[in-house]
Amino acid sequence: MSVAVAESVIPVPRPALGRVGTATLLLLPIALVNAVGFLLPVLNLLRMSFNEALSGGGIRETFTLANWVGLAGDSFYLELILNSVVVSLTITALTLVLSYPIALYLHRSSGRWRTFLTVLVISPLLTSAVVRTYGWIALLADQGPITSAIAALGFAPPRLMFNTTGVVIGLVEILMPYMILSLLAGFGRLDPRVEEAAMTLGARPVKTFWRVVLPLTLPGIALGCLLCFVLAVSSFITPKLLGGGRVFLLATEIYDQAIVTLNWPLASTLSILVLVIFGAALAVYARILRAID
Amino acid sequence: MMHQKILSGTLTALTDRDAHLRLDGLxxxxxxxxxxAALNLNVPKGELVALLGPSGCGKTTTLRMIAGLITPSGGRIVVGGSDITRMPVYKRDMGLVFQxxxxxxxxxxxxNVAFGxxxxxxxxxxxxxRVTEALAMVRLESLAGRKPRELSGGQQQRVALxxxxxxxxxxxxxDEPLSNLDAKLRDEMRNEIRDIQQKLGITAVFVTHDQVEALSMCDKxxxxxxxxxxxxGTPVDxxxxxxxxxVASFVGRTNRLEGAARGDGTVxxxxxxxxxxxxxxxxxxxxxxPHRVRLADVDASPAGEGTNRLDGRLTRVTFVGDLLQYHVDVNGAELIVEAASDHGRFFxxxxxxxTLSWRIEDTMVFRRAA
Incomplete structure (x- = not known):
């Protein structure tokens, strides 16, 4: 009786769909876009990696393991994969080392200064990577300001371009904003009071960093490294331009196979391989996150 | 000879009791x-001292300077006779419990406990x-393997201690160690902190804005x-x-009236x-x-010896459980009388x-700028 009265007095809006139904409805648009724009092309890539390449860019629809077997038996491609992973890991590590102090400083600053610094960190993202890469070409060129400066100091001028060094320098700079933002996003657990507590308990600044600050910022580090590694593996404009065709990485090779050689089945196979590498990176990331928790 | 020895022994005892922590114009x-601003303070060994005041009074800044987390602009901090004003935090040997x-x-x-x-x-x-010992002291032995986020506020507080x-x-x-706890737990922790401090005989500085905490726990x-x-001063002081x-209005509740003193003990x-x-x-x-003032029916007879009396009109009665608060309007000024609540019956x-009456010695009088 009283329940009936309460219900008539306070009308409770009842969702037309259940809780699950509402969630499905809200997720549907993005799910559709992903299905059509991502999943289908990837499945198409997978199918194409089992097709046969004909000379002149033709594709014969069939089922052959030739592309995969060919990859596994070709030391050039094995080295390419290894090289890609090593270079990307190097880039990720350098980006982390250079970005971490900046992110930590940003995390601790406040007010207008912080806003200003954040804008400064994000601003490179407003310029395309192509433009920034050309900027690096101008800086790193054989007669450019940096080599000239090193030569003027009496050292043998190093080659900073058209080799792996150039690619690393360029990509590290391009990826730094992503790393800094990821680090900042993961610094939530870092409470200045906790650092103070460590110091009052007798930890010197260096000890405080290793025992308290670093462990508490691991989530940010893991996120930033995952993002930068994925971006490094998949970037091809910067390696192409700064590598000058002499640095062979997975992404540039896919580009060459797809656009220059017109061997789409091989390009597809390599692309699927890149996806596998991403999958592995994600698995490592998930493991690290679990370990931190 | 013998005499001198005893004397010097007494002297050492005296210096030991004398200011374990000294703030000099801090x-x-x-x-x-x-x-x-130029704070001077002596804290004898083994005393629990409260820094009490409203927010922004400098109590936390003082505590953080003692801990070494803030560098003083002037003055000295002396612990056990040695100047630690410029000593870095991690060398100071202070146990700090954060809010x-x-x-x-x-x-x-x-x-957490092992870190230091x-x-x-x-x-x-x-x-x-020592970790086992310390956890036993705060009755948390069974939770040694837990992470802080799996603990209640009171348990976290005890780990911090x-x-x-x-x-x-x-x-x-x-530093305001009890302010994040609910009322019942706060009472418990108050006694627990005090007991532990007494048992260890450790010198302690306690920052709080809560007068009850300051009065009930601290030596000074x-x-x-x-x-x-x-x-x-002592809590009673x-x-x-x-x-x-x-001090009168911050430490405890007060009624306030303005008047003109005649210089003969009357106002x-x-x-x-x-x-x-x-x-x-x-x-x-x-x-x-308010609790030193009595409420009575209007009485025309002269006030008794040693008593002050004012007439007014009851304007509001508030029942707060253990207390009844009577608001009385006395010539436009509102005075409050607190009486033990008698089964919720109003006077x-x-x-x-x-008529309000209170003893002369319960009347606090302060000079006022004209």
Whole structure:
């Protein structure tokens, strides 16, 4: 009786769909876009990696393991994969080392200064990577300001371009904003009071960093490294331009196979391989996150 | 010879009791304002001292300067005879309990407590023994393997206390340690902290804005306002014999009246004459504690010896459980009388004329700028 009265007095809006139904409805648009724009092309890539390449860019629809077997038996491609992973890991590590102090400083600053610094960190993202890469070409060129400066100091001028060094320098700079933002996003657990507590308990600044600050910022580090590694593996404009065709990485090779050689089945196979590498990176990331928790 | 030995023994004992922690003109300046202005304070060994005051009075700044987390602009901090003003935090040997507890979220309870010992290079077996001891002291042995986020606020608080005490600090510093706990737990922790402090005989400084905490736990209360000391004394001193109107109104509740003292021990307040201790002269403010004032029916007979009396009208009665608060309008001034609640029965209905009376020695009088 009283329940009936309460219900008539306070009308409770009842969702037309259940809780699950509402969630499905809200997720549907993005799910559709992903299905059509991502999943289908990837499945198409997978199918194409089992097709046969004909000379002149033709594709014969069939089922052959030739592309995969060919990859596994070709030391050039094995080295390419290894090289890609090593270079990307190097880039990720350098980006982390250079970005971490900046992110930590940003995390601790406040007010207008912080806003200003954040804008400064994000601003490179407003310029395309192509433009920034050309900027690096101008800086790193054989007669450019940096080599000239090193030569003027009496050292043998190093080659900073058209080799792996150039690619690393360029990509590290391009990826730094992503790393800094990821680090900042993961610094939530870092409470200045906790650092103070460590110091009052007798930890010197260096000890405080290793025992308290670093462990508490691991989530940010893991996120930033995952993002930068994925971006490094998949970037091809910067390696192409700064590598000058002499640095062979997975992404540039896919580009060459797809656009220059017109061997789409091989390009597809390599692309699927890149996806596998991403999958592995994600698995490592998930493991690290679990370990931190 | 013998005599001298005893004498020197007494002297050592005296110096030991004398100021374990000494603040000498301690100052912290931010821009043009002094957050803490030339603070002088002596804390004898084994005493628990409260820094009491409203927010912004400089109490936390003072505590953080003692801990070494803030560099003083001037003055000295002396512990056990040695000047530590410029000593870095990590060498100071202070146990600090933070308001937010500031436990290491990535470490277990045992690891949290062990941290300070590891930093001191204490050997492993001893660390284990002392951590177990410290956790037993705060009754958390069974939770040693938990992470801080799996603990309640009260448990986190006790871990913070154990972590600060396990290093056997020269001074225990407590920064509003109870303010994040609910009322019942706060009472418990109050006693627990006091018991532990007494058992260890450790010198402690306790920052709080809560007068009940300061009065009930501490040997000495330091009332601060605007970066300066208002009064230093025992809890009874600051409550019963406040030296300034600020102390009177901050430590405990007060009724306040303004009047003109005649210099003969009487003060004219409105149309009435009140008698006060001492012989002040000129403009004064008069204060009395609400629970020291009695409420009675209007009585035309002269006030008894040693008693002050004012007539008014009851304007409101508030039932607060253990207390009844009667608001009485006396010539436009609102005075409050507190009486033990007697099964919720009110003395008289609102609107009734009443007489307030209190003893002369319960009348606090302060000189007032004209």
């Amino acid at each position: 100052t912290k300046r931010y821009g043009d304002t002094d957050a803490v 937010s507890y500031a436990l290491f979220p990535h470490m277990t309870v045992a690891k 010992l590891e930093m001191r290079g204490v050997p492993k077996p001893e660390i284990e023994r 154990a972590r600060a005490l396990v290093i056997r600090p020269s001074i225990l510093l407590l 209360v330091v009332v601060m306002k605007g970066g300066k000391l208002e009064q230093v 600051v409550y019963e014999r406040p030296e300034t109107p600020f 004219s307040v409105g149309g009435a004459t009140l008698r006060v201790p001492g012989r002040p002269n000129g403009p004064v403010e008069i204060m009395m504690r 008289r209905a609102v609107g009734t004329p009443v």
